Amino acid sequence: MEESATIAMAKKSRELKSQGMDVISLSLGEPDFHTPDFIKAAAVEALEQNYTTYTPVPGYDDLREAIAHKFQRDNNLSYTKDQIVVSTGAKQSIANLVLSLINPDDEVIIPAPYWVSYLEIVKVAEGVPVVISAGIDKDFKITGADLEAAITPRTKLFMFSTPCNPTGSVYTKAELQDLARVLAKYPQVIAMSDEIYEHINFIGKHESLAQFPEIYNQVVTVNGVSKAWAMTGWRIGFVAGNALLVRAYGDVKDNSDSGQFLGIQKAGAAGLDEVSIPKAIAAKYSRRMDKLVGVLAKLGFQVRKPGAGFFLYMPAPKSATGPSGTVSFDSGEAFSQWMITEHLISTVPWDDCGSFVRFSVTFVSDKGEAGEAEVIAEVERRLSGWKFSF
Numbered sequence: 001m002e003e004s005a006t007i008a009m010a011k012k013s014r015e016l017k018s019q020g021m022d023v024i025s026l027s028l029g030e031p032d033f034h035t036p037d038f039i040k041a042a043a044v045e046a047l048e049q050n051y052t053t054y055t056p057v058p059g060y061d062d063l064r065e066a067i068a069h070k071f072q073r074d075n076n077l078s079y080t081k082d083q084i085v086v087s088t089g090a091k092q093s094i095a096n097l098v099l100s101l102i103n104p105d106d107e108v109i110i111p112a113p114y115w116v117s118y119l120e121i122v123k124v125a126e127g128v129p130v131v132i133s134a135g136i137d138k139d140f141k142i143t144g145a146d147l148e149a150a151i152t153p154r155t156k157l158f159m160f161s162t163p164c165n166p167t168g169s170v171y172t173k174a175e176l177q178d179l180a181r182v183l184a185k186y187p188q189v190i191a192m193s194d195e196i197y198e199h200i201n202f203i204g205k206h207e208s209l210a211q212f213p214e215i216y217n218q219v220v221t222v223n224g225v226s227k228a229w230a231m232t233g234w235r236i237g238f239v240a241g242n243a244l245l246v247r248a249y250g251d252v253k254d255n256s257d258s259g260q261f262l263g264i265q266k267a268g269a270a271g272l273d274e275v276s277i278p279k280a281i282a283a284k285y286s287r288r289m290d291k292l293v294g295v296l297a298k299l300g301f302q303v304r305k306p307g308a309g310f311f312l313y314m315p316a317p318k319s320a321t322g323p324s325g326t327v328s329f330d331s332g333e334a335f336s337q338w339m340i341t342e343h344l345i346s347t348v349p350w351d352d353c354g355s356f357v358r359f360s361v362t363f364v365s366d367k368g369e370a371g372e373a374e375v376i377a378e379v380e381r382r383l384s385g386w387k388f389s390f
């Protein structure tokens with residue numbers, strides 16, 4: 001398995017910071033919000049009441065009911081609690097799903113750009129990743145025809161995210177319908193729809209793949225509270241889908257962990273009911289995106305505000321000409337290394353679909369809105385005097 005570029009870059013920034021360098025961290029996708037107090041209180045109360053024993057492996061009933069309510073409220077999807085399993089973050093949800101489904105040599109279709117862990121976990125299961133490219137000209141989204149062209153008798157799983165990390169692209173209802181039309185023709189193919197960025201949405205309503213009745217039983221929806229409720233460290237994610245699939249998934253979980261601490265589950269249930277938190281988080285990142293897009297566009301980057309998420313995703317420049325001459329970049333990796341070494345700005349290279357780079361807007365600023373304007377002005381100052389060619 002390979003180390004994720006995001007984690008590698010975060011490590012490098014921490015190292016430089018510990019040497020006293022003034023690094024601007026635009027690499028991690030983690031809200032710079034504290035978990036709201038009422039959520040923390042639910043966990044503290046559980047501790048005080050000595051809820052410290054093993055918990056039901058698929059999740060505490062109240063949390064699974066809160067999740068079922070969330071799916072009905074936000075996505076118009078009906079799931080009973082037996083169709084829902086809680087896990088240690090959306091990441092473990094995805095890993096368990098792949099481990100429960102994939103046998104050696106099974107094919108898994110993954111549109112690129114993709115979130116790196118998808119590929120790595122398929123490798124762990126000894127499946128064969130079949131990567132199909134969704135280029136910039138298609139706003140990084142695949143069509144039903146693209147999906148169908150990749151399906152073979154060995155295809156077991158299709159995995160994608162909407163909104164997408166890294167691109168921030170959001171599939172519309174019509175685009176999902178087009179994928180659903182194809183999936184319905186191949187009932188042996190399961191689709192994993194990772195909707196963890198659902199609430200960090202700048203364009204209106206989120207659409208879920210599972211909404212189409214003809215494929216409802218083929219879709220496993222992954223979601224969680226990490227991103228939208230500022231709960232990354234609590235590790236609560238969940239899957240919902242066909243009860244049989246979810247039971248197989250539960251068997252993997254049953255044999256690899258023994259449930260999550262009840263306090264975090266109570267905290268998750270308290271958070272899920274409060275939709276004002278995701279709204280505040282989305283509003284903050286929407287504002288930051290507008291500002292950072294403005295700066296990067298002025299410098300010549302081919303950047304657009306995405307429909308959702310924490311990230312600005314764009315082609316990496318081929319070269320930069322500035323005070324110390326011209327530097328060429330043969331990949332997003334080379335550009336990101338130059339950014340951190342020369343400018344102390346950490347970004348994440350993303351080279352699975354060409355030479356790309358991802359800037360996150362979840363940087364930490366302790367001074368509120370004024371502080372975030374300062375950080376973005378500092379990015380501009382550090383890059384000014386450089387001319388980028390693409």
Ligand code: PLP
Pocket residue numbers: 029088089090091092115161164165194196224225226227232235236237
């Ligand atoms: N899916 C995608 C697309 C992500 O970007 C992330 C986190 O970066 C996850 C899943 C994992 O979320 P969690 O922190 O809940 O494990």
